[in-house]
Amino acid sequence: MSYDAIVIGYGPAGATMANLLGQRDWRVAVVERSRTVYADPRAITADHEAMRVFQHIGLAEEITRGTVPHPGTDFVGADGLPIKHYEPAPPPYLLGWEPNFMFCQPELEAVLRRGVDRFPNVEVMLGRSCRAVWQDEDGVRVQVDDDVLSAKYLVACDGASSGVRRDLAASLDDLAFDEWWVVVDTHVSGDAELPERVTQYCRPERPGTYIVGPGALRRWEIKLLPGEDPEEFRAPEKVRSVLGRFVDVGQVDIQRVAVYRFHALVVDRWRHGRIFLMGDAAHQMPPFLGQGMCAGIRDTVNLAWKLDGVERQGFDASLLDTYGQERKPHVRAVVETTKSLGVIIGETDPVEAARRDDTLRNLPRMTSVRQKSIPGLDSGLIALDEGGPGVAAGELFPQPRTSQGALLDDVIGAGFWLVVHRDDVLDQELRGTWAEVSGHIVHVTEEMDPDRLVRGWSEQFDAAAVIVRPDRYVFGAARDRDHLRGLVVDLVRRLRGGTAVRS
Structure with missing residues (x-):
């Protein structure tokens, strides 16, 4: 079977890419090993640039029905008092949408997949696995279980443990962030006294993040301290004990607990001939700026129009090189900003934490506009x-x-x-x-x-x-x-x- 493009992975990046190419009348195969959308929330924050892409594929209005505006973020120091604030950009909104919004990832992914269903030229293969990839000057071939598919291009959106990236022997640049955190998703069920805004608890004795999701969804991301074993946090009693430092655990229903190793990684080469790496297969970042999924959505819209330009408008194939030329430095800049926030939040030395608090409180401005942390392009086309x-x-x-x-x-x-x-x-x-x-x-x-x-x-x-x-x-x-x-x-x-x- 032959296609214009094969997309490996059907998370937010893969589904958005399938929509963008399907909209352009490309014949696309999407290969995804899972049969259903992953049921638990993962990403929870995104921005107006991502929503503008969802608008481009005709799904923004439906997606916004399941979102709430980001309420802003307060950073609280070791003494419990504010040391920094992040505010969404005020109206009128530069890109036509709320600058930042909170969402439930399974609901968003379901909308994206329903969007793909509009296109008879896109074939979705759920419960199928990519086993091997080959390419030559004319195209790519992909072994999907016992079948071999061929296409002009392959887009690998197959996650942080990308098999395609591994087969390409693509190297990752390590940007020097490696920490264990436990993520606890809850539904508020009682009269819990909780902040109305996202709160970064910059406490040296136990750093953590509180996130206000849509509806009753409330998330805590809690740092593991030096010497703690991540395996300990697979025990419900340990999780409830640690969560109890932030909220009365009797007032919330725990929906999900996941222990993550937060990384800051960016792939060195984004294009390998006719194969492109995208989303978590190309970059991983800590969650402190809420830009992980956004970066993957930026990847999709950057590459989709260039592929179409080369194939349908006669643009030179060298245009495809600008995908990595543009996305790599942009992602690195966002990761560096995210890392700097992680350093502020995650300090566990009381003396250094006190010095941090004094420094931030003595800056001319304690308040930053969140979207000003996201750079433009500085290279490429x-x-x-x-x-x-x-x-x-x-x-x-x-x-x-x-x-x-x-x-x-x-x-x-x-x-x-x-x-x-x-x-x-x-x-x-x-x-x-x-x-x-x-x-x-x-x-x-x-x-x-x-x-x-x-x-x-x-x-x-x-x-x-x-x-x-x-x-x-x-x-x-x-x-x-x-x-x-x-x-x-x-x-x-x-x-x-x-x-x-x-x-």
């Missing part, structure tokens, strides 16, 4: 200047809601955008060059942008025009006609296999 990214390059383009309540992505549609703020930057020659990427030319009106999200964002870059990629990252912003002409020529040249032009 973006406009380059001598010092790195050009004007606005690698930033996410805003998505306002129109005066009728529609979202900009839905109004304009898929593909590249050339967002024009001044008519004098366009001429017929430039329009002809732009047509080579089959993109839209967009004039954002007041009706389309009633809160001036796009206009205000563009003004900070003095942008007369902005080139926006299909994944809604900015290729570059132009100050005038000559600058724009250079950007458009640069983009076309690189999509057709040329080298970058410094703007």
